[in-house]
Amino acid sequence: MQNSFLGKRIKACQYALKGAYILIKTEPPVQVQVVISILMIGLGFYFDITSTEWIFQIFAMGLVLSLEAANTAIEEIADFIYPNFHHKIGLIKDMAAGAVFFAAITAITVGLIIYVPYFFN
């Protein structure tokens, strides 16, 4: 079972869950995103948003959380391979942060499109 296709997939899921747990437990930017996601879910229930709105909201939350996690992993790799100051390391970190920025702008736009009509109608 351990080395079977299914066994390997189960192991991969366990490693992924461990990674998600470490991110949520130790990374403040991820913790902030989790809190924002919980608040957005609460807001969704409060306004009883439609199924389509839920789908867009869940995708937006998943996009930001995933990229925040990937950004954290890139920062870890950068610090591991070159712990000292180097303009290339700075550039790599800034680019990874830029990816989170694109996702955050997308999520904010989705949030505004969904909730502005609920707040002002």
Ligand SMILES: Nc1ncnc2c1ncn2[C@@H]1O[C@H](COP(=O)(O)OP(=O)(O)OP(=O)(O)O)[C@@H](O)[C@H]1O
């Ligand atoms: N080793 C380095 N060499 C050059 N510039 C760096 C280096 N480490 C960080 N920087 C610069 O400082 C910025 C902040 O780096 P840092 O690793 O603290 O990221 P952070 O986003 O503040 O981390 P966290 O998200 O964990 O708070 C980077 O985006 C980069 O511009």
